[in-house]
Amino acid sequence: MVDLSPLKANIIGREKEIEILSLSSKAGVPILLEGDVGTGKTELAKQLADSLDRPFYRIDGNDSLNAIKITGWFDPALVLEKGFSMETFVPGPLAGAMLNGGVFFFNEANRAPSESVNAVLSALDEGVIYVPRLGAIKAKEGFLPIFTINPREHIGTNPLPRAFYDRCAWINLEHQSIDDMIEIVKLRVPDVSDEIALFSCQLVKMTWDHPDIETGSSVRGAIQLAYLLTLRGMDDPEIISQVAESVITKKIVSSPSTEKEEHILVKEVVKMVLNG
């Protein structure tokens, strides 16, 4: 039986998502977490792995990730001495997780080239991969693949094959509610006042709703803002605006339909929040 109480204790909100995670991990269905930056995908996956208490294998998607780095490779010098065999095979994170019945955590799967994901497909539904020159590697009991992806339209992501989506249960992580966000900020920023926590979170929320902002900030922005505002105080609107600009400007993207640059938009948002 999987005990998920530590997971529930360490994550604020997300009750439904945690329950689906729990069901999927029990049923052995691969899990796909999708969400914007700062929605806590990686955190959720790591916490789940912690509460499962299984070996943990992680790989991060980037442009140079290929099938070999995911599954495993042969140590060349050993091969030249002993030939291709299990002895000379260096398991990659996928083969490692399968051989030891662990969690295979593929972070940012859609930042890897679309073709690399093909290497994991047969592991997902049949629990087996075929390594050329070695043969089949079968997954031990306990093998659980978890993936995180960014929403499709984001810069630097690649489309994933349907065969991949077909094999995973999908959990969508929306941005946190303002109450959950305030709780997170209070947890992460010691000595933060209610006023500052509320202001920081309201400001971030405003960046999601503003019509001229295409991509808003995240709870990370709220935490950083709360940190700095705790040091500088909330007395001078000019200073608040300066702090907000330095924290938020680079975290948002203005929509193509507006001429306004990001720092102008931040100023606007600060004014809107301060004036209620």
Next chain:
Amino acid sequence: MEVLFGKETVFQQLEEAYNSKIPVIIKGFSGSGKRFLISYLEKKVKQKSFRTDGNDSLNTSRLLGWFDPVTTLKKGYCEESFIPGPFLKALKTGGIFFFQEVNRAPSETVNVVLTALDEKIVVVPKLGEIKAHPDFFAIFSVSEGDKIGTHLLPRAFYDRCITLSLSLPPSNETLELIFKHHYPSIDPLLINKVTKLLDQSWQHPQVEAGASINAGIQLLRLLQSQISEPENELSSLSFLDIAVASFAKKIVLVPTADMTQTEVVQDLARRVETNRLFPPKKRFTPKDSDFTEWGSSGKRFQTLKDKEEQEEEIRLSAQIYQELAKTQPSYQLLYEYARMAVQGGAITPLSTLSKAVPDTVSRAFIELGVPADLLLYIDEIALSDIFLKIRGRLSDEVKQQLLKLLIPEIMQKARVISERGKHSGTIKYLPYEPGKEWDIYETIERMLSLGEKKPSYDSIVCPEVDKRKKAVVLCIDSSTSVIQMMHRITLTAAVLAHCLRDDHFAIIAFDTSPHIIKSIHQERSIYSVVEDVLLLESGGRTDISSALVEAKKQLAKLNQAEKKVIVISDFEPTKGVEPIRNIHEFTDFRAVVTWRQKLSPMVKQLQGLRNVTIHNLSNSTNLVKLISEMLFES
């Protein structure tokens, strides 16, 4: 033995193919039971199967076999030092070779098995010929409806195989039987609900392709693990929540959908719960998916199905001719065809006709709307030709329909071309690093030539294709005389967009003034880029010089030293200032000249410039060569 659940006919065909040893391609959506069918055959004919899975790293040597490095270093290349791969094992022992997801492997790898299928012989480099055992049988599986991460298969491949299709989804009754068989502990009412949800996912008006059987199975697995939860931890999740997790990402929405995947699944689940079901839609025909997946080249394989397809095409063609003759007496030619068809004579299919008389066919499109079934038979070049001629007069809906057919074709072709173009990069051999693909042959060659017997990391080499980051601006002249080459131009733009995905790349269209289709840092999907290029309106006059100024601005955003511009044009400027002096600003200027009877004076001027290379673009141009030259050679 397990039950076949409605796949009896397909299995019978598979068994017949096995008995006559004709290779088989099994096509079907993910989760349609391809693998199940093969394991069933294995048991029935009591033969072992040797399996390999297609992915990008599957190369020839991994399929055929390889030389054991230890023995090779001692004894050289000989039979003793050779270890057969899955394909050769099956070939030699008369087993079943099962190539799963063959279209996810590089096309070159697939070529290796071709001669074996035909002549029952394989030639292994440095070893010689190996003859096939009489019992050798090959099965290939192909996932349908999934273009991402796949390659086109050569036509020769289809020629040699029989295609069996699992595309038609099983009936609801069969599905329920399958589910009940696998999940006997689940309440039959719940199984009925899941089956309905699966079926409804295909009927929802905002859905283009519904969920697969896998989705149903996953939902059942999640539901089962929910039921088995101890009572005190009873989960609060509703059917709706779990349905979203297992269905939402597996459905494909129509391009015009205003609901999200989650909303659609929620809607479906609510409808199933309240029994407000959608009426059955006309199913996605298998023919349609053949087309989108394989393009026109893959369609005409010589199999049983093929003959049926041809007959179907002729029947549809006859129908449309008759229809035309009825409404428009002026379509004499078509009328003739229709008459011949009625009298049982030979009939020219519309695909051939659209090449011969594109104007007549174009007119038919405008007046009758698009007969979608027929469009599938027209090849993409003729189709883009027709599109060019009539797009101005088409309704938006018909235009979208045509684009939906054309763009995936062009993208798929562009992909294949750009994959091939990649190889024109030079291969360097670098020292080994853990996790890198290393070249065993090159390493052994090197050791043998140096007389080394003891391996060390220094002797190991890894191949790396030299690819520097590039900054390129593509300028497309959209004046009337140039846009005639639309198909070539779109394809060139698409191939470049593919090749330069990770590089700095901009596209500018120009006529009287420049229009930016994609600027240097902008992220645009190749799909929308292709769409924009296809929809370029041909403008009045040509101003090359202001397009070049715009290109310069784009490149100025980068601090790269090498600034490359590719201009597709007839180089007949009719407006603006003299463009030649702007050309000096670029380090590498590629002029792609569309064919004309007389060389324009500007091209003659260009020929004298040191930073300019001239390429000709005509209907016979080898695009791979052209683009490789433009991108990889300096």
